[in-house]
Amino acid sequence: MRSCLIDKLSYLYELSQPAYLFAPEPPRRRCQDSLLIDRLDELRPLEARAHQRADDLRTLALWLERDVLSLAGPDLPTRQELFDFIVEQLRQREPEDPSRIGTMRVALQNQRNDLLAFAGVLDQKLDAIASDTAVAGHLVRATCLLHRxxxxxxxWQAWNRLHAAIDRRFHEVWTAVSQALHDTPRSSSLVENLNSRLRNCLTLRHHLDGGRAWLELLKFFVNHRRFTRSRCSGRVGKSPREAMTGEAHSHSLTLLGLGPLQPRQI
Structure with missing residues (x-):
């Protein structure tokens, strides 16, 4: 039994090994070796350039992620300058791989303002925090960068230095900056969420005339339809209008002039 298992293991080992370990090597001519060496010498510079290009692209991607698109980062003008630098570096490397590098460069260049729109909103919030707390703007920005x-x-070393610089208002500034970062979305997920809710209503009503009137009716319906469920328990049974204003209103059909809602008869 043991010899049988050993034979099977030996067979599996032979199958797992490259064929050249067991097959006799065919004789090669000296001219073939020289051709392979020449070909290898031609490919080695290409390999080195490919590795260098990959390292450069990896570095640019890290800069874009950590220094430009990161929520806790520099102000908008600095982000724009860094963004333009990254796009220019991609443009210089575009001839090496136009189909991929060129596509990425064009996409980034065309979406520059949209991708960095959140930074302008965050700058306004940080300026408001500096004004409300009477703390220098560069210290508020340093507090923002400390969230990285x-x-x-x-x-913790930067925390101690910043705490000593701001003194007794440090925790107030830290809390305000943390809340500002939390309330500043970087993506278009909010818009996409709204579009996903409206898409079915819009695509199924192409045959209706008076598109503007239909949009007004749709807006009225969305603003006055009461939530049947929500993550926030305080919104259940309320419409967006009631949740925003805190004032109750009649049923949407009643507001449209169709009269009071009649009780259901059983």
């Missing part, structure tokens, strides 16, 4: 890595040793 809240677990490293450098974080």
């Amino acid at each position: 890595k809240p677990t490293s040793v450098a974080f």
Whole structure:
């Protein structure tokens, strides 16, 4: 039994090994070796350039992620300057791979303002915090940048320096900046969520005339339809209008002039 298992293992081992370990090597001519060496010498520079290009693109991607598109980052003009630098670096490397690098460069260049729109909103919030707390703007910005890595040793060193600079208002500024970062969305997910809710209503009504009137009716319906469920328990049974204004209103059909809602008869 043991010899049988050993034979099977040996067979599996032979199958797992490259064929050239067991097959006799065919004789090669010296001219073939020289051709392979010449071909290898031609490919090595290409390999080196490919590795260098991959390293450059990886570095640019990290800059874009951590220094430009990161929520806790510099002000909008600095982000725009860094963004333009990254796009220019991609443009210089575009001839090496136009189908991929060129496509990415064009996409970034065309969406520059949309991708960085959140930074302008965040700058306004940080300026408001600096004005409300009477703290210098660069210290508020430093508090924002401190949110990048809240677990490293450098974080606690910067925390102590910033705490000493702001003094007794440090925790107030930190809380306000944290809330500002939390309330500033970087993506278009909110718009996409609304579009997903409206898409079915819009695509199924192409045959209706008076598109503007239909949009007004749709807006009225969305604003006055009461929530049947929600993550926030205070919104259940309320319409967006009631949730925003805090004032109750009649049923949407009644508001349209169709009379009071009649009770259901059983």
